[in-house]
Amino acid sequence: MGKEVLNLLKLEAALDLRQRAAWGGMLLYVVSAVYVCHLAMKDALAGTAWNALFWIILLFAAFNALARSFQREDQGRQLYLYTMVHPRSVVLARALYNALTMAVLSLLSLLFYALFLGDEPLSRADLLQFVLAVVLGGIGFAAVLTLISAIAARAGNGIGLMAILGFPVILPMLLAVMRASQLALQGAPWSDAGLLFLALAALDVVTITLAWLLFPYLWRD
Amino acid sequence: MKHWWWKFLAVALVLAASITALRTPLAPAIVHVEPATLQPGTRHAIEVLGYRTQFVPNEVIAYIENGGQFVPAGRVDVIDDTHARIHMYVPEGLREDMSDLLVTAPGAGTMRLFDAFYNPVKGSGATHDIAAEMTVHHRKGFAFPNRNLLYETIRNLNFHVPMWFTMMMLQTVSLVFSILVLRSGAELHDRGAVAAVHASLLFAMMGLVTGSIWARATWGGWWTTDAKLNGAAVTVLIYLAYLVLRGSVTDRAKRARLAAIYNVFAYVLMLLFIMALPRMTASLHPGSGGNPAFSQYDLDSSLRPVFYAAVLGWMGIGAWLLNLRYRLARLEILQEDARIR
Structure with missing residues (x-):
């Protein structure tokens, strides 16, 4: 199982390397979104609004990035994949790969966001906490959206359906990370934020476990 | 008659509880x-x-x-x-x-x-001018507790809360049907799941309306940002999305399976959300954010029996609704099978 997952992870990475445009697309999406916000908001952002806007951008970036997770392969290749490996390995590898992707993408988003919309709110923040919240949030989005993306792809109805299915289930995650990052921005002590981070990590684990449990029912036709 | 007694019981409980809820005077x-x-x-x-x-x-x-x-x-x-x-x-x-x-x-x-x-000036306890013992009189007759801010709206407890309880019951039934779909793939189970979701959405709407009116009367706004209210909104959105998902797949077996997977996934995440998060954030709503639930207001337990009757009654009505739709689905499946033969 572990080896299967590792091989599948390598396959994902190889596929992504082959289609470098996809990564470029994801990044460009974030940069454009950030720049639009920069043009619209100028410097009128206080801490809370700065935080909220960042998460909204990241949320949409996650939907955009993960929509292709199960949509890029055709039926034939899917069938081939599932005869070779256990479906649970497939979903675990996808979830882990997506988590990695989102962790990197959210850090890059933070970089661009701070560049264009100002890093003034970060000056009073516990930076380690904020980065941890961003990474955990990115992983959480990936955990939730992996299975949602698989369902939407199976239903044969692209990103529109994914947004409808994804928004309500991602809301708990979104509210929790927004709260965690807000606490980090206020420079809250670890004793306050620790429990929230633990809850976030637990939520990530539960979500991936659910995807792992449910996926075998999904791939069969 | 043997099989319907619970329907009569449900209607009787709802009627009795609703009439009592509206007609019982408030305590002075x-x-x-x-x-x-x-x-x-x-x-x-x-x-x-x-x-x-x-x-x-x-x-x-x-x-x-x-x-x-x-x-x-x-x-x-x-x-x-x-x-x-x-x-x-x-x-x-x-x-x-x-x-x-x-x-x-x-x-x-x-x-x-x-x-x-x-009391702007605090000390360490008054030493004189205090009563050694208090005279207590007991009120006669049945009345609801009369509490600050709530006043007459306390009656809404018997309408608002049972709706959410019934909704949660129906959603749990739908979850069980969905798990059965994943195990068996039977169409009847799928129809049962969607029947439970339809009924639960009806109760969710009634819960939202009664809650909104109550919020307006006590908090001053039809809707506030609150952990409990977010939980309610997420729940309604999830089950509406469930219906949209069903609507966008035409193949029946596939629709049943996809909908079941989404139902199980969303139910567990929703449960975590409405159980865990309200305890972490500040809230105006009773029973969350450190606020005690309604039992604190009910010092002489006059609300309790009416409330329990309302909960049981509305749950019975919910079960009846579900029962009707489930039987209808079974008949439709039988009819289709007959046509194919």
């Missing part, structure tokens, strides 16, 4: 005091406004309670049924920030206005 209570700040060590003349009270001259006794100490009033002038003036000396050394007002009279019972007065 003190709703306003003036002034609301105490100056320890001075005499006070406190104007008191009652709701549904019948103050009788010479029978009304009043106390101020602060940190377990009772300060008796010197004299109570009754102006009319609902107005009285309390003359009293407030001793120095009261311990707590807030004091309660207690007004008691034979027949009317003891009325307590929680946190009636603010």
Whole structure:
């Protein structure tokens, strides 16, 4: 199982390397979104609004990035994949790969966001906490959206359906990370934020476990 | 008859609970005091406004309670049924920030206005002018608790909360049907799951409407940002999305399986959300964010039996709705099978 997952992870990475445009697309999406916000908001952002806007951008970036997770392969290749490996390995590898992707993408988003919309709110923040919240949030989005993306792809109805299915289930995650990052921005002590981070990590684990449990029912036709 | 008794029971419970909820009078209570700040060590003349009270001259006794100490009033002038003036000396050394007002009279019972007065000067306990023992009268007759801010809206407890309980029950039934779909793939189970979701959405809408009216009356807005309310919104959105997902797949077996997977996934995440998160954030809603649930208001347990009857009754109505739709689905499946043969 572990080896299967590792091989599948390598396959994902190889596929992504082959289609470098996809990564470029994801990044460009974030940069454009950030720049639009920069043009619209100028410097009128206080801490809370700065935080909220960042998460909204990241949320949409996650939907955009993960929509292709199960949509890029055709039926034939899917069938081939599932005869070779256990479906649970497939979903675990996808979830882990997506988590990695989102962790990197959210850090890059933070970089661009701070560049264009100002890093003034970060000056009073516990930076380690904020980065941890961003990474955990990115992983959480990936955990939730992996299975949602698989369902939407199976239903044969692209990103529109994914947004409808994804928004309500991602809301708990979104509210929790927004709260965690807000606490980090206020420079809250670890004793306050620790429990929230633990809850976030637990939520990530539960979500991936659910995807792992449910996926075998999904791939069969 | 043997099989329908529970439907009669449900209707009877809902009718009985609803009529009782609307017709039971509120217990008499003190709703306003003036002034609301105490100056320890001075005499006070406190104007008191009652709701549904019948103050009788010479029978009304009043106390101020602060940190377990009772300060008796010197004299109570009754102006009319609902107005009285309390003359009293407030001793120095009261311990707590807030004091309660207690007004008691034979027949009317003891009325307590929680946190009636603010006490700007704190000490370590009054040493004189306190009552060793308090006179307590008990009210006769059945009445709902009459509490600050809630007043008459407390009746809504018997409508608002049962809706959410019933909704959660139906969603759990739908979850069980969805798990059965994943195990068996039977169409009947899928139809059962969607029937439960339809019924649960009806109760969710009723819960939202009753909640919104209640929020307007007590909090001043039709909708507020609150953990409990977010939970309700997420729940409704999830099940609407479930219906959209079903609508966008035409193949029946595939639709059943996809919908079941989404249902299980969303149900577990929703459960985590509405159980865990409200406890972490501040909330206005009773039963979350450190707020006690309604049991604290129900000092003499008069709400409890009506509330339980309402919950059981509405759950029965929900089960009836589900039962009807499930049987209809079974008939439709049978009819289709017959046509194919």
